[in-house]
Amino acid sequence: MAYFANTTSHPFGSITIFRITNFIEINAEKAVKWYQTRQTKIVLSKLTDRELNDIGLSRSDINNI
Secondary structure, three states: OOOOOOOOOOOOOHHHHHHHHHHHHHHHHHHHHHHHHHHHHHHHHHOOHHHHHHOOOOHHHHHHO
16 A cells, blocks of 8 residues: 655745735725725715615615615
8 A cells, every 4th residue: 555645845935925815805805895885875875765765775774785
């Protein structure tokens, strides 16, 4: 029976760099989503109650978006 040891080594710091870039990517996506949600709430807040009713929303629905 043959046994092979996994001796693959990663370049120094590669895992740390991966974790840092992954952290930045995830938080950048969260920031974009937060900004888009904020902009949507601002636009919806400017609509009249009649306009909100036309699209099936009420003023209390805006905070739940």
